[in-house]
Amino acid sequence: MAKIVAVANQKGGVGKTTTSMNLAAALALSHKPVLLIDLDPQANATSGLGIEKAAPTIYDCFINKTTAREAIVGTAIPQLAIIPSCHDLVAAEIELSDILNRETLLKRLIDDISGDYNVIIIDCPPAFGILTINALVAAHSVLIPVQCEYYAMEGLGRLMENVERIRQSFNANLQLEGILLTMWDSRVTLSKQVSQEIREFFKEKVYRSIIPRNIALAEAPSYGQSALLYNSASAGSQAYIELAKEFLTHGEKG
Amino acid sequence: MAKIVAVANQKGGVGKTTTSMNLAAALALSHKPVLLIDLDPQANATSGLGIEKAAPTIYDCFINKTTAREAIVGTAIPQLAIIPSCHDLVAAEIELSDILNRETLLKRLIDDISGDYNVIIIDCPPAFGILTINALVAAHSVLIPVQCEYYAMEGLGRLMENVERIRQSFNANLQLEGILLTMWDSRVTLSKQVSQEIREFFKEKVYRSIIPRNIALAEAPSYGQSALLYNSASAGSQAYIELAKEFLTHGEKG
Numbered sequence: 360m361a362k363i364v365a366v367a368n369q370k371g372g373v374g375k376t377t378t379s380m381n382l383a384a385a386l387a388l389s390h391k392p393v394l395l396i397d398l399d400p401q402a403n404a405t406s407g408l409g410i411e412k413a414a415p416t417i418y419d420c421f422i423n424k425t426t427a428r429e430a431i432v433g434t435a436i437p438q439l440a441i442i443p444s445c446h447d448l449v450a451a452e453i454e455l456s457d458i459l460n461r462e463t464l465l466k467r468l469i470d471d472i473s474g475d476y477n478v479i480i481i482d483c484p485p486a487f488g489i490l491t492i493n494a495l496v497a498a499h500s501v502l503i504p505v506q507c508e509y510y511a512m513e514g515l516g517r518l519m520e521n522v523e524r525i526r527q528s529f530n531a532n533l534q535l536e537g538i539l540l541t542m543w544d545s546r547v548t549l550s551k552q553v554s555q556e557i558r559e560f561f562k563e564k565v566y567r568s569i570i571p572r573n574i575a576l577a578e579a580p581s582y583g584q585s586a587l588l589y590n591s592a593s594a595g596s597q598a599y600i601e602l603a604k605e606f607l608t609h610g611e612k613g
Numbered sequence: 614m615a616k617i618v619a620v621a622n623q624k625g626g627v628g629k630t631t632t633s634m635n636l637a638a639a640l641a642l643s644h645k646p647v648l649l650i651d652l653d654p655q656a657n658a659t660s661g662l663g664i665e666k667a668a669p670t671i672y673d674c675f676i677n678k679t680t681a682r683e684a685i686v687g688t689a690i691p692q693l694a695i696i697p698s699c700h701d702l703v704a705a706e707i708e709l710s711d712i713l714n715r716e717t718l719l720k721r722l723i724d725d726i727s728g729d730y731n732v733i734i735i736d737c738p739p740a741f742g743i744l745t746i747n748a749l750v751a752a753h754s755v756l757i758p759v760q761c762e763y764y765a766m767e768g769l770g771r772l773m774e775n776v777e778r779i780r781q782s783f784n785a786n787l788q789l790e791g792i793l794l795t796m797w798d799s800r801v802t803l804s805k806q807v808s809q810e811i812r813e814f815f816k817e818k819v820y821r822s823i824i825p826r827n828i829a830l831a832e833a834p835s836y837g838q839s840a841l842l843y844n845s846a847s848a849g850s851q852a853y854i855e856l857a858k859e860f861l862t863h864g865e866k867g
């Protein structure tokens with residue numbers, strides 16, 4: 360049975376996709392079979408891994424009864440597979456609104472393939488709508504990337520409340536995988552202030568690994584590669600390799 | 614009649630809130646009465662302008678028949694007022710799904726107050742859902758902030774298609790106010806490459822003013838102020854002052 364982790368935060372641009380792709384790549388490169396599910400209508404993880412005009416996609420799984428196995432495609436990394444996304448998914452909020460048990464669609468979809476992988480990582484869109492809810496219902500735990508800036512920190516409390524609500528109504532076992540500080544810039548006081556406040560409040564729930572602001576992480580997607588393939592020696596790639604080690608040894612944080 | 618501008622981009626973290634607040638502040642400081650409407654359930658523009666626990670909010674206008682006039686509050690800048698947001702708005706997608714003419718709720722709300730302002734700026738959430746649709750239906754034009762990075766550029770084509778769809782179905786007069794390059798870093802090749810590609814493709818639709826990556830813009834919200842009040846001499850504030858001048862002289866770009 361795979362460990363299923365949702366990477367979620369309703370704040371936009373905090374590094375959800377960058378974390379999903381590069382953590383998945385780092386785990387796959389250490390020979391663990393990993394599946395990445397792109398649940399964002401922007402389909403950034405899909406294009407970031409070099410997959411163009413995929414069909415079928417997660418949209419077909421939700422709307423056209425395509426199985427997960429039919430939608431899975433390989434990537435440049437042997438042990439990493441992905442269920443791609445597409446822009447049609449933006450209509451999911453409306454198209455799924457009157458489907459019975461719409462919150463458990465993804466969970467049921469994953470059930471028949473979860474035995475094939477060690478880890479399944481779900482990249483979520485920047486919203487707390489039906490797609491993110493599906494991810495949190497299907498997941499064993501949630502990994503929360505937080506940019507070291509004011510608005511991202513401010514939204515963290517609210518996100519934890521939403522996670523608690525999912526725990527009470529749909530998924531009693533939902534754990535916190537961990538809080539990951541991203542886009543850390545040691546030259547910027549704000550980074551230090553925010554990360555200090557987050558560590559003081561959330562204590563050991565925060566990963567020791569920190570992801571620095573590093574240009575290789577922003578350049579890699581334009582080459583359709585994870586940073587680990589694009590530039591494995593970069594500070595960004597090394598940070599995600601460290602994160603993958605911590606992820607494997609520590610398990611859930613709360 | 615006010616000029617109504619929606620600040621929108623479904624890509625997260627591109628500077629929608631930072632642009633809404635600081636453009637609104639720059640216009641208000643040049644003695645134009647401005648209303649900012651926070652349409653994001655994260656309520657970043659609300660807290661960024663120092664407004665805590667506001668009531669009523671835009672949520673009450675949508676759900677509890679509160680008028681716009683009842684929800685408007687002042688800010689530290691005399692000519693700048695705001696209709697605040699709150700987290701309950703996250704449920705709007707579902708609560709509004711069976712209301713007749715749900716796409717024109719905001720337009721009808723603004724009608725009775727638009728005569729009081731020169732400009733009304735609407736900060737949108739990072740999604741193309743019912744809230745952003747309401748903003749595009751109510752607006753005369755849309756201002757699109759684009760971070761000088763790959764994913765933000767990649768999503769631009771899709772956003773323009775969505776704007777066109779709104780034009781065809783709800784708001785034939787919807788113009789493009791302009792495309793604004795944000796978080797520009799002259800030391801980073803990616804910034805130059807992306808901005809060059811965007812200018813080549815969208816030509817004069819792109820503002821000449823560019824917003825640099827500038828720490829004052831990220832620090833100001835933690836003091837509950839626009840950057841213009843927090844540090845008016847900063848490169849970030851100056852860029853928004855330049856943008857406001859271009860906004861006032863150039864009008865819509867397409």
Ligand SMILES: Nc1ncnc2c1ncn2[C@@H]1O[C@H](COP(=O)(O)OP(=O)(O)OP(=O)(O)O)[C@@H](O)[C@H]1O
Nearest residue numbers: 371372373374375376377485571572573577625762
């Ligand atoms: N550590 C980093 N250093 C530098 N750039 C980064 C880093 N992490 C992410 N980026 C870049 O910042 C932008 C935002 O990151 P990303 O798209 O992963 O965030 P997201 O949370 O998935 O956004 P969205 O809310 O739109 O889904 C992207 O252009 C990405 O390439």
Ligand SMILES: Nc1ncnc2c1ncn2[C@@H]1O[C@H](COP(=O)(O)OP(=O)(O)OP(=O)(O)O)[C@@H](O)[C@H]1O
Nearest residue numbers: 371508625626627628629630631739825826827831
């Ligand atoms: N030019 C800039 N220089 C430095 N930091 C910036 C700049 N513009 C915005 N920021 C910071 O980057 C982060 C993202 O900006 P902002 O929240 O305005 O984007 P957004 O598009 O409104 O995000 P969301 O998609 O979550 O609504 C914030 O922490 C903000 O303070």
Ligand SMILES: [Mg+2]
Nearest residue numbers: 375376399403
């Ligand atoms: Mg993303």
Ligand SMILES: [Mg+2]
Nearest residue numbers: 629630653657
């Ligand atoms: Mg915002």
